[in-house]
Amino acid sequence: MVVRYMGTKRHMADHVRDAIAELEPAGRVVDLFSGMGSVAESLQETASVVTNDAMSFTAALSRARFTGSDRETTSADVIKRLKPAYEARRRELELVYATELNSEVTALEGSRTDLLNYMDKAQHVGNSTAQRRTAKAAAESSGSDHYALASLYFSAGYLSLRQAVQLDAARAAIDADSHLEDRDWMLAAWIAATSVLVNAPGHTAQFLRPNSDSAHTRIVRTWTRSIWDEFTLALDTVSQVGTESWRRDNSVYVGDALDLVSAGELRDIGTVYADPPYTKDQYSRYYHMYETLYRYDFPDSSGAGRNRSDRFTTGFSLKSAVVASFHDLCRNVSRMRVPLVISYPSSGLLDDAGVTVPEIARQYFGNVQTRSYNANHSTMGASTGASKKSATENLYVCLV
Template identity: 85%
Template sequence: MGTKRHMADHVRDAIAELNAEGRVVDLFSGMGSVAESLQETASVVTNDAMSFTAALSRARFTGSDRSTTSAEVIERLLPGYEARLRELESTYAIELKSEAAALNGSRTDLLDYMDKAQHVGNSAAHRRSAKVAAESSGSDHYELASLYFSAGYLSLRQAIELDATRAAIDTDSHLEDRDWMLAAWIAGASVLINAPGHTAQYLRPNSNSAHTRIVRTWSRSIWDEFSSALDTVSQVGSEAWRQRNSVYVGDALDLVSAGELRDIGTVYADPPYTKDQYSRYYHVYETLYRYDFPDSSGVGRNRSDRFTTGFSLKTAVVSSFHDLCRNVSRMRVPLVISYPSSGLLGEAGITVSEIALQYFEKVKTQSYEANHSTMGASTGASKKSATENLYVCLV
C-alpha cells in the first residue's frame, strides 16, 4: 500500500550523497524497496512493526547463498503437504462440496455461500476448534487459515492448501531455508487473496464482474503459487552484503531510543502519513505468518491486538516526530525522512523541517510528484497525486 518503490531511487541517491560511513537503518522498511535499492550503496538494518515483512526481509536481505533449489524444496515438502491435505479434505468434505456447488452456480449462490460460511469470528464451534488446534503439537495444529479466512479472503480449498503447506514447512528439518519457504508461502497467498490490494476487507460477488473475478481466483492453487514464489523470492545483493545486514521487528521509535544499534551511518524514516492504522490492511498476512490463533471479530475477521502508531494519530503525530528527530540526533548521524505535503503532520499545522531544525543543524528538502494509494478505492480513483518530500537532516 505504500509509496516507497517510486521513491527508492531518490532515497538511495540522497543517502549516497551523504558519504556517511556505516549501515543504513530503514525504520519503516515494509516490503524492502529501499533496502533493495541500497545493495550497491551500503549495508542495511531493516525494521517494521509487522512480523511477516521481517520474514521476507530475512529471506531476501540476509544469509548465505542458497545451496538448495526450488525443485528440491518442493520434493522435500510434498509428502507432508499431501498428508495434511488429505486430513483436511476429510474434515471439510461436506463444506468443500457446498463450496464447489456455489462456485459452479450463480452469483446469488456464491453470495449466499459466503454469507452463511462459518469462521472463528462468528462461530462458537470454530472458536473451540481453534483452541484445540492452537494447543495441538501434531498435524491437527495446522488449520488456522481454514478456521479464520476461508469463504472470504480465500476459498476453503485454498485455505486448506495453505494450512497443509504450512504443516510441511514447519516440519521440515532444513532450518536454513525456513525464512525463504515462509516468505514464499506468504507471497504465494498474496497473489490469491480475495481483496482489493489490502486485507481490511474481502471482496464479495456484488456485481457480475466481482463474481467472475472471485470464481476465477478461487479456482487457482495455493500450492502452485507457493511453488512459483520459491523462485521469485530471490536473494538480493552479494553474500558479503547480506551478511552485514540485520532485520528487526518492532516500533520504530522504540528501536532508535533503545541505544542498541551499532555501526550506523544514516537513518531513513518513511512514517505513516494518514490517520489509517496500516496494520488493519495487513492483518491477514500477519495472522497467517504468526499462526497464533488470535481472537477474531467483524466482517474483516480482525485480530484485536493490531499494532498502532502515534504517526497516524493527529493528537500524537507531532510528539512522534519530535521523538524520532530527538533520538536520531543523539546518534550523531544524518536522518533522511520522506513525507508528503498532505500528511497528517501538516494538518496539525507544523512541518517536518520545523521539528527537525530543533535537533539538527541543517535540513535540505527535495520534492517529487507521486501517486498515493487510496486504500482500495471503494469510491473514485485508486490513486491520487501528491507531493512527496525528502528531508535530509544533517547533524
C-alpha cells in the same frame, strides 16, 4: 514487489538511494519503516542495511531476501522435501471439511447469488462460537490438528476453503522441514503465494464480495487456482538480493521504530531513513491476514474482516500524537550523531496538525534540506473514485 503493499516507497526508492549515497554513510543505513524493502533493495550497492518493521511477516521477507548465505538448495529440492507432508495434511483436512468443500464447489458452479449466500453463511472464528472452540483446540494441539488456522479464519472470504486447506497443509510441511536455513525463504514464498491469490483489493482489511457480475467472475477465477502451484512459483520469486558479503552485514528487526532508535542498541550506523505513516489509517489493519498467517498464533478475531484484536498502532497515525512522534524520532536520531532522511508528503497528518517536518527537525539538526517530487499515492483500495491521487512527496535530509 513480493507482496502487494500500501505505502510502498518503490516509486521513491531511487531518489532515497541517491540522497543517501550523497551523504556517503560511514556505516549501515537503518530503514525504520521498511515494509516490503524497496529502499533496502535499492541500497545494495551503497551500504549495508538494518531493516525494521512493526509486523513480523515483513521481517520474514526481509530475512529471506536481505540476509543469509547464497542458497545451495533449489526450488525443486524444496518442493520434493515438502510434498509428502503437504499431501498428508491436505488429505486430512479435505476429509474434515468434505461437506463444506462440496458446498463450495456447488456455489462456484452456480449463480452470483449462490456464491454470495455461501460466503454469507460460512462460519469462521469471527462469527462462530463453535469455530472459536475448534481454533482454541488447534492452538493447543502439538499434532497435525494444529494446522487449520487458514481454514478456520480466512476461508470463504479472503480465500476459498480449498485454498485455505492447501495453505494449512503447506504450513504443516514447512514447520516439519528440518532444513532451518531455508525456513524464512519457504515462509516468505508461502506468504507471497497467498498475496497473489487473496480475494481482496490492494490490502486485506476486507475481502471482495460478488456484488457485481465482474466481481463474481473474478472471485470464481481466483478461488479455483491452486495455492500449492503458486507456492512453487513464489519460491523462485523470493530471490536473494545483492551479494553474499552485503547480506552478511545486514540485520532485520521487528518492532516500533521509535523504540528501536531510543534503545541505544544500534551499532555501526551511518544514516537513518524514516518513512513514517502519513494518514490516520493504522496500516496494521490492512495486513492483519498476512500477520496472522505468519505468526500462526490463533488470535482473538472479530467481525466480517476476521481482524486480530491486538493489531499494532502507531502515534504517527494519530493527530493527537503525530507531533510528539516526530519529536521523538528527530531527538533520538540526533543523539546518534548521524544524518536522518525522512520521506513525507505535503498532505500528511503532521501538516493537518499545523506543523511541518522542517519545523521540528531544525530543533535537533543544524541543517535541514528539502527535496520535492511528484508522486501518486494509493487511496487504500477505495471502492469509489480514483485508485490513486497525486501528491508532493518530500525528502528531508537532516544533518547534525
